[in-house]
């Protein structure tokens with residue numbers, strides 16, 4: 035089960051599914067997990083919950099688009 039989005043999938047050495055692994059931002063998060071700290075673990079847990087709720091991983095500024 036994927037560490038991040040909790041789907042059943044073939045996982046890489048970070049425990050991520052192909053979809054999460056293909057997202058550079060997610061992959062970086064879990065690569066940094068090797069330098070484990072309680073704060074980082076809590077941060078990851080919050081992000082994983084956002085992923086499960088299908089929210090964007092990070093707040094993104096809205097771009098104005100014409101037309």
Ligand SMILES: [Zn+2]
Pocket residue numbers: 036037038039040041050051052053054055
């Ligand atoms: Zn995943």
